[in-house]
Amino acid sequence: MDKINQEILSQLLITPQKPFLKISEELGISSITVKDRYEKMKKDGIIIGNTIMLNLSKIGYQGKAFIHITTSDNNNPEIIIKALEQIPNVFLVSRIIGEFDLLVMVVFRDLTELKDVINRIRAQPSVSKVETSITDDTMYPVTREYSQLRLF
Amino acid sequence: MDNVAEIDEIDAKILRLLIKDARSKKTEIADYCGLSSTAIKNRIELMKANGIIVKSVLNINLASFGYPYLLLIGVNLLPERENQIIEMIKQHTKVAGIDRTIGKYDLCLFVFAKNLNDLERLKNLIKNQKGITKIDINIWNQFQINTENIKI
Numbered sequence: 001m002d003k004i005n006q007e008i009l010s011q012l013l014i015t016p017q018k019p020f021l022k023i024s025e026e027l028g029i030s031s032i033t034v035k036d037r038y039e040k041m042k043k044d045g046i047i048i049g050n051t052i053m054l055n056l057s058k059i060g061y062q063g064k065a066f067i068h069i070t071t072s073d074n075n076n077p078e079i080i081i082k083a084l085e086q087i088p089n090v091f092l093v094s095r096i097i098g099e100f101d102l103l104v105m106v107v108f109r110d111l112t113e114l115k116d117v118i119n120r121i122r123a124q125p126s127v128s129k130v131e132t133s134i135t136d137d138t139m140y141p142v143t144r145e146y147s148q149l150r151l152f
Numbered sequence: 153m154d155n156v157a158e159i160d161e162i163d164a165k166i167l168r169l170l171i172k173d174a175r176s177k178k179t180e181i182a183d184y185c186g187l188s189s190t191a192i193k194n195r196i197e198l199m200k201a202n203g204i205i206v207k208s209v210l211n212i213n214l215a216s217f218g219y220p221y222l223l224l225i226g227v228n229l230l231p232e233r234e235n236q237i238i239e240m241i242k243q244h245t246k247v248a249g250i251d252r253t254i255g256k257y258d259l260c261l262f263v264f265a266k267n268l269n270d271l272e273r274l275k276n277l278i279k280n281q282k283g284i285t286k287i288d289i290n291i292w293n294q295f296q297i298n299t300e301n302i303k304i
Contacts, residue, residue, distance in 0.1 A: 009212070017175060017208045045216070046216040049172070052171055052207070052209065053207050054205060055206050059157060066253065068290075088303070095292075095293035097291040098291055103224060107302065131255070133254065135251045142211070146212055146214075149246050
């Protein structure tokens, strides 16, 4: 990664919606160059995307749960991942390696909704153990913050 | 409890588009929703003012920066040491998310690692902190955020 890409990324990490024209003026290059480099970094998978962070408590959600799952049959994880993704308000299903096999993240409006989700997960044939941790943090869908990391 | 704001189906459409790409042009959103771009701009401004939209976030692939491992670390600790432990983690690790939780764990952390040596260093660093009673490390394999499956 060259100096110019680093500059572009540094600025976008702090202000993701900063107009390309403004970045180009500060760097003394053309805005087309900035746009091309942005698109190239997207194509190369360096930039995954530009998204927004929502606070779901403002529209009635109370919290978020991290549900750790152990499965009894790991031959076809895709099948269970598909099934888990169908459960309402599940926004992330990830394979993990370690103490557990899958992580499910879900947002909920109240404890009844959370209980229903956990029961639906338990009802899956290859789910053998479910452990839950909940938080009142309702930021969505971004759960990671990169702008604080010193990358360069 | 926060004041709950009302949003309608058009607001939800706008939010879904912005989650996919926060740099979407107002005119594109307007075409998609069948409204003028001024109307779209006003709705976005209102959702920002209501605190529903918190900010935009650039999502990058940390593997491109030498951090291919994302760890999910569940921590149990003595409550009186919680604040110091969080401070230590912020200072000494590439941490992208710290959630205080209730349930299986007291903290759920998202931490990046360079390689297996780095992973071991992180494990020892956290494990050796005074006040930590237990840690579980899971390595994130692959994940996908599903933004369609939520009733916004």
